[in-house]
Amino acid sequence: MELLVASAIGLLTSSGLYLVLRLRTFPVIMGISLLTYAVNVFLFASGRLVVGAPPILQDGVSGYTDPLPQALVLTAIVISFGMTAVVVMIALGAYLGSNNDKVDDPVSAQKIDVEEVE
Amino acid sequence: MSLFLIVALPFLGALLPGLMNAAGRQACAGVTFTISLATLVGLLTNLPAVISGELVTAQVDWLPMLGLNLTFMLDGLGFFFACLILGIGLLIIVYARFYLARDDNMGEFFTYLLLFQGAMIGIVLSNNILLLLVFWELTSLSSFLLIGYWKHLPEGRQGARMALTVTGMGGLAMIAGMMIIGQLVGSYDLSVILQNRDLIQSSPLYLPALLLILLGCFTKSAQFPFHFWLPHAMAAPTPVSAYLHSATMVKAGIFLMARMWPVLSGTPEWFMVVTTAGLITLVLGAVIGLFKHDLKALLAFSTVSHLGVITMLLGTGTSFGAMAAIFHILNHAIFKAALFMSAGIIDHETHTRDIRRLGGLRHLMPISFIITSIAALSMAGIPLLNGFLSKEMMLEETTHTVLLNSPWLVPGLAVLGSSFSAAYSFRLIGHVFLGSKRNDYPAKPHDPPAGLWLPPAFLVFLVVAIGIAPFLAEPAVRMATTSVLGGVTDIPTAHLKIWHGFGPALYMSIFAIIGGLLLLMVYRPALQIWDTIPRPEAKNIFDTLIKALVTIARGLMQSTHNGSFTRYAAIATVTIVGAGFYAWQSGVVADATHGVQTAGPVMIGGWAMLVSATFALVFLHRNRLLSLILIAIVGLMVAIGFVFFSAPDLAMTQITVEVVTILLLLLALNFLPNRTPIESTVLARTRDVFIAAIAGISTMGLSLHYLLRDSIAPSISEFHLAKSYEGGGGTNVVNVILVDFRGFDTYGEIIVLGIAALLIYALTETLLSGPVRARLLNREPDQPRAGDIHPMMMVVLTRFLMPVVLMVGFYIFLRGHNDPGGGFIAGLIVSIAVVMQYMASGFNWTSTRLRYPYHGIIGAGVLIAGLTGIGSWFVGKPFLTSDFTYVRIPPFQKFELATAALFDLGVFLAVLGAVLLSLESFSRLARRAHVPDTDYAMDIDPSRDSNPEGMQSMAKEGR
Incomplete structure (x- = not known):
């Protein structure tokens, strides 16, 4: 079971990274989403895997799942929505503004001379 | 008034002029004046305590772990400086009200001025050297705003940038120096540091700390070889120059040398570095100043020269030298502020500051003539004016100073510098006011309104008052000197007086004044010789240096940051994996504490769906709509996984977030192309697969390692489980x-x-x-x-x-x-x-x-x-x-x-x-x-x- 979870995390990470290394915005966003899953599951797994334990406090039960990573991951999931939305908006704005959804800037666009700054 | 309030008042008040801009110029200036006055009054309420020798303090812990606390103290030296800053500040506010033109944004100006004033007050009242550094940097920043106040002038912007660069770099060096001192003593509190003279001076780190701190002081106080920024800062409006370069900004470096005097001075290193730098600056500033034709440039170099005098006096390390230095700080602040204001008046009324275009103004501007002449004569060191007194003390001190085994070197150079100083002072009077009236002034000169001449007139009154009755200033000077000495040596018994009897100092003084007159007589031939001598232009060197730095930085940046996000991501991934691998290799790995739990068919089924959806996503990602569906499956499987592992809250959140995220992506996809084109080469894709695979395998290894071992320390989760119901009620x-x-x-x-x-x-x-x-x-x-x-x-x-x-x-x-x-x-x-x-x-x-x-x-x-x-x-x-x-x-x-x-x-x-x-x-x-x-x-x-x-x-x- 641990092997399955670990391999799932590994697979999500590598697929996410592969997509992040693509040249267009949309696959990069997909890749970031996959990485988010991987990170969330990894954080969750840091509470170790427990099957069938009660998540709610009950009388006469001593073994519970670890609530702390769950609380952390819960907010992480919600924040990741906000992050995805912002990134998508930026990608969209860039595409609509320049009709181009490449992630790499050409070097020539960055050249600013000191004289111009003055 | 509490020291907190004294420091905070200018900062809080800085909001007002900016907000009140619409209320008119009078209101802006009035509110600024009131704030400064209130601060000064607050300061004066502490006078009885300071006179009785008590150390007024105020303390609030800010970051005690770092040793950074909001601690302020008020001793004689701090009081002396704070009075100068606020007193001259008040006059500057009045002057600026009438100086600034109708088009200038007065609220903005006074906001900057108050910010600067607050930062200066902060420096002189700080009892914590880290806090002092904060205020130190604040003065650099706010003076940048003040110097560059006329944003439309390129000289103003360049001057402001140069001042910020030089003083900012010095500030960085000083941070390092202060850190060393703080580490040596084990405390960042000045009052503790000042008690540890022997500990600091016996440490091998004394020399680096000294040099770093002096670097900060010298850049701020425009000492050789960092003197070049000050004349360029003259592009600022005159009230700014008068404030920054008489009593405040450039005196901050001097203040710090005086503040650290008890622990840093008295060693051969201190003497060698500080006295030499002061001496060179003294002579250099005076010589260059004589040949400047811009009124403000002349005054700027004279400021540089006089700062050299003070630095040299502090460098001697004797108590008499310290007293002379303090007295000269006071005198210089008074006459130099008056002179700057006069230069501003001349500029304001004649529309030029070029001495060559002026002359014969004494009948046209009689009031300005009297004010400027008295202040300039004081600068030249004429008896019965305050400049004479401290200059004579300076000359007296030089006769006891032996540099490089030569008893003649210091006095000789001091007399030389004083001659040039007298010469430019006489030139200021002679070439601007005396001589015949001209008929080609750029504007018809006349005396300014009272608002402009009253502030310098008040200062000139002080020049004469102190010059005739030096005992008036003695308590203040003695009080400040006592703090500077910090009990290391005894307070000098000498009194401030006009007549010291016939002695070397008097002869040197007479010699300097005669020398000054002679120099002015031969001014024309001397100027011709001066113009033929090749001189390095500091601004060109500075600009070349900055340009070279920019070129290097750009080369470095463009070779690493070429705008390719893909490349950054790849480099970051490889670096992180490499660092992790190194940590795993070099660390200790414990044995697994529990075995692998068996997985049921449901689990394996879910896993298989997740894996196949992920693979499909990677292979089919060019079809964007399809990839959205596939990523939704992945998200769903993750949510089911959360259910399976007893985390219902997570599962619910994941599913709902999944819904809104997919909707959002669908909306976005409406505008984006439907397909991702094939652009990367097979080689690039192979490389990416390789990088991704390495990272994936590492993450898998890390997760597995984690999952098979208990945490090495007990988790705080137990606390939460135990307290949740009784403490949180849930x-x-x-x-x-x-x-x-x-x-x-x-x-x-x-x-x-x-x-x-x-x-x-x-x-x-x-x-x-x-x-x-x-x-x-x-x-x-x-x-x-x-x-x-x-x-x-x-x-x-x-x-x-x-x-x-x-x-x-x-x-x-x-x-x-x-x-x-x-x-x-x-x-x-x-x-x-x-x-x-x-x-x-x-x-x-x-x-x-x-x-x-x-x-x-x-x-x-x-x-x-x-x-x-x-x-x-x-x-x-x-x-x-x-x-x-x-x-x-x-x-x-x-x-x-x-x-x-x-x-x-x-x-x-x-x-x-x-x-x-x-x-x-x-x-x-x-x-x-x-x-x-x-x-x-x-x-x-x-x-x-x-x-x-x-x-x-x-x-x-x-x-």
Whole structure:
């Protein structure tokens, strides 16, 4: 079971990274989403895997799942929505503004001379 | 008045002039004057304590772990400087009121001036060297704003930049020096450091610390070889020059040398470095000053020269030298401020500062003539004026100073410098006011209004008063000197007096004055010789240096940062994996503490779905719509995984977030191309697969390692499990952690979420008001639209579902504290209910029924959560302490009321608002893009059949 979870995390990470290394915005966003899953599951797994334990406090039960990573991951999931939305908006704005959804800037666009700054 | 208030008053007051700009120039200047006056009065209330030798202190811990505390102290030296800063500041404010032109933004000017004043006061009152550094940097920043105040002048901007660069670099060096001192002594408190003279001076780190601190002082006080920035700062408005270069900014370096005098001075290193630098600056500044034709440049170099005098006196390390230095600080501040103001008056009335174009002004501007002459004669060192007194003390001190084994070197150079100093002072009078009247002045000169000449006149009164009755200034000088000496040596018994009898100092003084007159007589031939001597131009060297630095930096940046995001991501991944591998290699790996649990068929099935969906996503990612469906499957499987591993809250959150994320991506995909083209080479893809695979395998290894071992330290989760019910009143520990134990984190999180939503809104607004708007309006959809925009089935279903979903949301919210649920999940569920209405019935229909704007909902959420937190202050508890109780209203069962539920309501509202604002913004883009919504919620409505207009519009819509 641990092997399955670990391999799932590994697979999500590598697929996410592969997509992040693509040249267009949309696959990069997909890749970031996959990485988010991987990170969330990894954080969750840091509470170790427990099957069938009660998540709610009950009388006469001593073994519970670890609530702390769950609380952390819960907010992480919600924040990741906000992050995805912002990134998508930026990608969209860039595409609509320049009709181009490449992630790499050409070097020539960055050249600013000191004289111009003055 | 408390020292905190004295330091804070200028900073707080700095807000006022800027805000009161509309109230007029008089009001701006008046309020600034009042603030400075109040600060000065506050300072004076501490005078009795300072006179009695008491150390006035005020302390609040700021970052005690770093040794950085808000501690202030007021001793004789600090008092002396603070009085100078505030006193001359008051005169400058009056002067600036009449100096600045109608077009100048006076509120802005006085805001900068007060900021600067506050920073200076902070420097002289700090009792913590880290705090002192903070104020030190603040003076660099605020003086940058002041020097560059005339933004339209390139010289002003360049001068400001140069001043900031030089003093900022010096400040960095000083930080390092102060750190060394602090580490040596084990405390950053000045009062402790000043007690540890022997410890510091015997340490091998003394020399580096000394050099670093002196670097800071020399750059600030324009000592050789950093003197070049000061003349360039003269592009500032004259009130700024008069303030910065007489009593404040450049005296900060001097102040620090005086402040650290007890622990740093007295060693051969100190003597060698400080005296030499002072001596060179003294002579160099005086010589260059004589040959400058710009009035302010002449004064700037004379300032450099006089700062050299003070530095040299501090360098001698004797108590008499320190006393002379303090006295000269006072005298120089007074006559130099008066001279700068006079130069400003001449510039103001004749429209030129070029000495070669002036002359014969004594009849045209008699008041200015008297003021300038007295101040200049004082600078030259003429008896019965204050400059004479301290200059004679300086000359007296040089006769006892032996540098490089030569008893003649220091006195000789001091006399040489004094001669040149006298010469430029005489030149100032002679070439500007004396001589015959000319008829080619750029403007007709006349005396200025009283507001301009009164401040320098007051200073000139002081020049004469101190010059005739030096005993008036003696208590102040003696008080400051006592603090400088810090008990290391005895206070000198010498008194300030006019007549010291016939001695070497008097002869040297007479010699210097005669030398000055002779120099002025041979001025023309001397100038010709001077002009033929090649001299390095500091500004050119500085500019070349900066340009070279920029070139190097750009070369470095462009070779590593070439704008390729892909490359950065790849480098970052490889680096992180490499660092992790090194850590794993070099660390200790414990044995596994438990074995692998067996997985059932359900688990394996779920895993297989996740894996196949992920693989499919990678292989089919070029089809973007398909990849959205595939990533939704991945998300769903992750959610099911959470259910499986006993985390129902997570599963609910994951599923609801998944829904809104997919909707968002769908909305975005509406505008983006449908397919990703093949661009990278096979080689590049192989490389990416390789990098991704390595990272994946490492993560897998790390996770597996983690999962098979217990944590090495007991987790704090036990605490949360144990306290959840009795402390937080809830049985759902995850929710109690969110709204209670870690409520402050959650509070931050909802704020971040709100900011993200507002950012999206703002970006949409920007897009829609820019050139993109036209493109969106003219955009042809790349796929045929659905004939039925608002399908009746969906409209009916969603409207029917709305109350049900709202009820579910409400239920999930309420039960959150004790069962899976809570504000986050309820917020997401309710937003999905609203989004369904948008999708089914259209944007118009939904927004007209919307009563509250989403911004307001976010704000209300954050506000409710914040107020809940603040509420606990009223019962004397820390922020966000929660409380709960159980109540029973007869027909119902006993139920719980917790303040945490109120906080959760804030979370709920913030999440709801944020999600809806984001989605709404996206759909606003879409609305611009194609045909507007119909007026009707349903495309087919039997009751509308009789209405021919409705039929027509429908026919159009249907297409």
